[in-house]
Amino acid sequence: MTTEAPPKGELRPIVPYLALGNTRDEDYLFGSRCTNCGTLYVGPRLFCGKCSGEGPFETVRFSKEGEVYVWSIIHQSVPWVKVPYIAAVIDLPEGVSVNANIEGIEPKPENLKFGMKVKMFTEVVSQDADGNQYVGYKFRPA
Amino acid sequence: MREVAIIGVSMIKFGRYPDRKVEELAARAALDALKDAGVEMKQVQALYSGNLYQTSGSGQRILQQMGQTGIPVVNVANACATGSTAFREAYFAVASGAYDIVLAVGSEQMGKQGLLGAPRDPATSIEGRIGSYLMPAVFGMAGMEHMRKYGTTQEQFALASVKNHWHSTMNPLAQYQKETPLDEVMNSRVVAYPNTLLMCCPTGDGAAAAVLCSMEKARQFTTQPIKIAASVLTSDPYTDRDLTLPDINTLTRNAAKQAYEMAGIGPEDLDQVELHDCFATAELLHYENLGLCGEGEAAKHIASGAPWLGNKVPTKYEEDVAPFVDKTYQPKTKAVVNVSGGLLSKGHPLGATGVANIAEIVWHLRGQAGARQVEGAKVGLAHVIGLCSACTIHILQR
Numbered sequence: 001m002t003t004e005a006p007p008k009g010e011l012r013p014i015v016p017y018l019a020l021g022n023t024r025d026e027d028y029l030f031g032s033r034c035t036n037c038g039t040l041y042v043g044p045r046l047f048c049g050k051c052s053g054e055g056p057f058e059t060v061r062f063s064k065e066g067e068v069y070v071w072s073i074i075h076q077s078v079p080w081v082k083v084p085y086i087a088a089v090i091d092l093p094e095g096v097s098v099n100a101n102i103e104g105i106e107p108k109p110e111n112l113k114f115g116m117k118v119k120m121f122t123e124v125v126s127q128d129a130d131g132n133q134y135v136g137y138k139f140r141p142a
Numbered sequence: 143m144r145e146v147a148i149i150g151v152s153m154i155k156f157g158r159y160p161d162r163k164v165e166e167l168a169a170r171a172a173l174d175a176l177k178d179a180g181v182e183m184k185q186v187q188a189l190y191s192g193n194l195y196q197t198s199g200s201g202q203r204i205l206q207q208m209g210q211t212g213i214p215v216v217n218v219a220n221a222c223a224t225g226s227t228a229f230r231e232a233y234f235a236v237a238s239g240a241y242d243i244v245l246a247v248g249s250e251q252m253g254k255q256g257l258l259g260a261p262r263d264p265a266t267s268i269e270g271r272i273g274s275y276l277m278p279a280v281f282g283m284a285g286m287e288h289m290r291k292y293g294t295t296q297e298q299f300a301l302a303s304v305k306n307h308w309h310s311t312m313n314p315l316a317q318y319q320k321e322t323p324l325d326e327v328m329n330s331r332v333v334a335y336p337n338t339l340l341m342c343c344p345t346g347d348g349a350a351a352a353v354l355c356s357m358e359k360a361r362q363f364t365t366q367p368i369k370i371a372a373s374v375l376t377s378d379p380y381t382d383r384d385l386t387l388p389d390i391n392t393l394t395r396n397a398a399k400q401a402y403e404m405a406g407i408g409p410e411d412l413d414q415v416e417l418h419d420c421f422a423t424a425e426l427l428h429y430e431n432l433g434l435c436g437e438g439e440a441a442k443h444i445a446s447g448a449p450w451l452g453n454k455v456p457t458k459y460e461e462d463v464a465p466f467v468d469k470t471y472q473p474k475t476k477a478v479v480n481v482s483g484g485l486l487s488k489g490h491p492l493g494a495t496g497v498a499n500i501a502e503i504v505w506h507l508r509g510q511a512g513a514r515q516v517e518g519a520k521v522g523l524a525h526v527i528g529l530c531s532a533c534t535i536h537i538l539q540r
Contacts, residue, residue, distance in 0.1 A: 014266065014268055014271060014272065015268060015272055039380075041385070042385070042386065049380055049385075050380040069287075069290075069383070069387075070283045070286040070287050070290060070387065071283070071286060072274070072278075072279050072282035072283050072286060072334045072335050072336075073332065073334070073335040074270070074274050074278070074279055074282075074333075074334050074335075075331065075332045075333055075334065075335075076278065076333045076334070077269070077270045077274070077276070078261065078264075078267070078269050078270055079264070080264040080267070080270070081269065081270030081271070084332075085270065087270075087273040087274040087279050087283070087334075088273060088283075089273070089283060089383065089386055089387045096386075097382070097383045097386040097387065098272075098273075098386060099272055099273030099274070099275070099386055099387070100272060100273050101270075101271065101272070101273060109335060109336075114286075114290045125271045126264065126265050126266070126267075126271070127265060128265035128266065129265070132265075134265065134266060136268070136271045136272055137272070
C-alpha cells in the first residue's frame with residue numbers, strides 16, 4: 001500500500017475580501033456595509049471611516065460583473081510581474097470599486113474603453129515556500 | 143496668532159550623493175539658510191526636520207553635524223508632504239509666540255531606488271496581481287480619470303514635461319537641466335500609461351532649509367522678509383473611490399480653498415505656483431484643483447502659454463503646442479507654474495521637496511531667481527501632496 005504525500009499547504013485568498021468556495025467558480029468578492037450610515041466598503045471593517053460608527057457591519061456579496069472606471073498599462077513593475085499588463089479600477093454594481101488586472105486582451109490603449117463591461121474570475125497566482133497557494137481575482141472582457 | 147516671516151532659505155543641488163550621509167546634505171542646507179538669514183545657530187530656538195525614510199533622529203543627526211545647541215527637535219514624516227509639514231510645524235511654533243526664530247530642514251537620500259513602496263515578499267504581494275498600487279499607476283490612473291471626464295490626451299499631459307524640463311535649464315540647482323521636446327517625451331518608454339519615463343519625476347538625494355522668524359523681529363535680519371500668508375494642511379476626506387484609487391483632487395481643493403481664504407487672495411492674484419508635478423498627469427489635474435483654470439480647462443490652460451515662464455510658449459515649442467491651442471480661451475491667472483523645473487526635472491527627494499518649493503518662491507519674491515525670474519513676483523503658492531494622503535499649501539507674499 002502506498003501512502004499519499006500529505007497536503008503541502010493550503011489554498012488562501014491573496015486579499016482579505018475574496019471568499020473561496022469549493023471550486024474557483026464559487027469564489028466571490030465581498031464587502032461590509034455600515035448599518036449606521038450605509039457606506040459600503042470592500043472587505044471586512046471594524047469601524048466606519050465616514051461616520052465613525054463602530055458597526056455592526058453587514059456582509060455584502062459582490063457581483064462578478066463590473067465596469068472599467070479607469071485603467072493604465074503598466075510597463076515597469078516588480079520582478080515577479082510580467083509586463084506589460086493592464087491595471088484597472090473596476091466599478092461593481094453594488095456601488096464599490098476594486099483594483100484588478102484585466103486579462104484576455106492585448107495590453108494596448110486602443111483595446112480599452114472607459115465603462116467597458118468585464119467579468120471576474122479567480123485563479124492561483126502565487127505559491128510560498130511552505131507550499132501554500134494564493135488565489136487572486138482578475139477580470140476579463142464580458 | 144502673529145505674523146511669521148521667512149528670512150533665510152537654501153537648497154543644495156538635487157542629485158545623487160552616494161558618498162555623503164543624508165545629515166551632511168541637510169547640514170549643508172541648514173548652514174546655507176542660516177547664512178542667508180544672517181542668523182547664528184545659537185539664535186535658533188527649535189528645529190523641525192522632515193525626512194521620510196530615516197525620520198527618527200533625523201533632526202538630531204543634523205545638529206550633530208552643524209550645531210548641537212541642545213534645542214528641541216521635532217522629526218516629521220508625512221509622505222511626500224514631509225518637508226512642507228515640517229515647515230508648517232515651524233510656522234506654528236513661531237505664529238503661536240512660543241519661539242521667535244526656528245529652522246525647518248527637509249532632507250532625503252533615495253539613491254537609485256525606483257518604484258516607491260515596492261513590496262518585498264513575492265508570494266503574498268498583491269502588486270501587479272490585483273492591479274497596481276505603485277505611484278506610476280496611481281498617477282497614471284488619476285490622469286485617465288481626467289481623460290475620461292474631459293477627453294484629455296496623452297500629448298496634452300506631456301506638455302507639462304516639455305514646459306518643466308525647459309524651465310529647469312534655467313535652474314542650476316535642478317537635478318536635470320535637459321530640454322525634452324514633445325516628440326522626445328512621447329517617444330520615451332511608457333512607465334504606466336499615459337505617463338512615459340520623461341513624464342515621471344526622478345528619485346534622488348537632496349536637502350533644503352528655511353529660517354522662520356516673527357515678523358516683528360524679521361527686520362533686524364533682512365530688508366526683504368517674506369510673509370507666510372497661508373499655511374494649510376489637509377488629509378483625504380471620505381470620497382467614493384478614495385480607498386481604491388487615492389483621490390488626489392479633493393484634499394487639494396479643500397486645502398486651496400482654505401489657503402485662499404487665509405491669505406485673502408484668489409488664484410488670479412498669484413504670480414507663481416510650485417505645484418506637485420510628481421507625474422505630468424498630476425500637473426494638469428492640479429491646475430483645476432488649485433483654481434488656476436476652470437473645470438476641464440487644464441489642457442487649454444497649458445496650451446495658452448499662461449503657466450510658462452514669460453506667460454508664453456517659447457517659439458521653439460510653438461509648433462508642439464499649436465494643435466492644442468484654443469484661441470477663445472482666456473487664462474484667469476498669469477501664475478507661472480513650476481518655473482524651478484518642478485519635481486519632473488528639479489527632482490523629488492521626498493523630504494526635501496516641500497522646503498525646496500518654499501525656497502524657490504522666496505527667491506522669486508526677492509528677485510533673486512536669475513534667468514528664470516518671474517518678473518515682479520509678489521505672491522507665490524507652494525503645493526505638495528503626499529499619498530495616503532496629505533496636502534499642504536503655503537502662500538507667500540513680499
